[in-house]
Amino acid sequence: MNSDFEPDDYSDFAEPRVLTIPAECAGQRLDAALACLLVDYSRSRLTTWIKDGLVLVDGKPGSPKDKLWGGETVSVDIQPNPDEVAFQPEAMDLDVLHEDETIIIINKPPGLVVHPGSGNWSGTLLNGLLHAYPELKSVPRAGIVHRLDKDTSGLMVVARTLAAQNLLVQQLQARSVKRHYFAIVQGEVRRDGKVDAPIGRHPKDRIKMAVVGTGKPAVTHYRVLEHLSGHTLVECRLETGRTHQIRVHMAHIGHPLAADPVYGGRPKLQEPEVNMALEDFARQALHAKKLSLVHPASGKTMTWKSPLPQDFDILLNVLRSAAGLDDDWDEDDWDDEDDGDTEVIYVRE
Template structure:
């Protein structure tokens, strides 16, 4: 099924002359993104003076009557499934959960059931009516930590827009291989790997991607880092750390040959690093302004037990 929102507006000023239609709509209805309106135009859901307009480049003029249909897929074809949700924050507009490892966020290839989305549908029927069940951003299956979920259409679009404008601060902790001497940032574009479609790779043809990192503690042959995402590409932290030859401990997708650490094979802690069952990556902090109440939301959680155990052994 589909959920439809109808927007109407009369242009009462000359301020929008010579400006693209998709941009005009994103200004007039600021809680929705320009991308949303561009899709609506291309899907034949925008009318001006009752005439269908299918070009985002169309220019409006004073006196034009705009009618826009925003159509979103509902979640009716997904099955609600009971699961424990570790809720860190909740009000009537949004909630934030602490995602455990081994939990896929959204159904996909080979992961049709027992995802976070299925759990949200069971938790509250309101998520059936929201795009992606209100999920604002994702974490990889084996990455733990904080995820924001909207509970209303209004907060959903505002949070999506905040995410695109980099107004939601996301911080992570990770244990990486090798000793890193200084903090810094990685500015390296990321694109999907043409040979391995489930992987991403640094490539100059990719999208702008920036990751900031700071050293929290050095160990013999690994480093505990604090990281902040400036952009939000798929697998961004994992790809960037692999790119600088310091992949995340336990990452089976982006890894280097352990012979790089030749001579350390007998160390107890190095043996534990080699068998750590997932990428040691945890989204531990979120900072953002509440999309409706406008108050500052500051959320911080501890590392999961497996990473705490890893650090104690190191």
């Protein structure tokens, strides 16, 4: 990381680079031709930009395999190097529920991207962590060991030291970190169950994940908490941590998450107040409710439980009201696990 890098240093990325394909590149693929013409960038990086729709050939999005004949006008939306731009401290309000010399527990709001990436080079949780905890610049990924989707809210753990990060990663690999989510899913889920289905990149839509035979092992346990109007409130527990895992698995069994813009499909029409609440929600109905782990320094098992965010609570209440349910439901009644010697920290608004 270059600590002297300033925001003005990437002002050159504001305007796309426009090239005319020379005759000597005739017959080459688009990715190969760009690799010859833009030698400052790796072919893999250029290919990623092409796939992300950042390269236009005669005004139309290109494909890495497109064959060129010379004379084409190619516009390349140059993206900043994450190593130089993305990992910069930025002041932001972080909802820190717990911190000590070893770990930080964050309650992530919906809409916050965890890690810089294409289209989100700044304003991420990583940028905020580097500002609040400057020592994290010496820890890979600023101590982040697992992620939540941009529009998923809830609990995350961040390591403050390399040793703590290694221990937490080992716990995640051993599946001893317990992560419980609340999800509102479409339709009536009649019984508890488990989805054991491998997840990989969607074969036709690269921005999506899917259950595919060549994917990585993925296991999600789900438990019915309450039947709502046209929906079900379920608790999901992860054994593995694949990208979009709960969203993909619940859609796979015919119960996509409410308001999920990617995997939700076309939901059945509901009562007007329910339809309005779903439109106002504008994100997948998923909240990381409970997190348990062995503290890297003390060796003691600790658990954090967070309240439902306001938007989730409002949607849940609308669905409960439309189903004619009473309002004496307690969101803490769902957790019937015996915590034993676990230190439980309830986080209240």
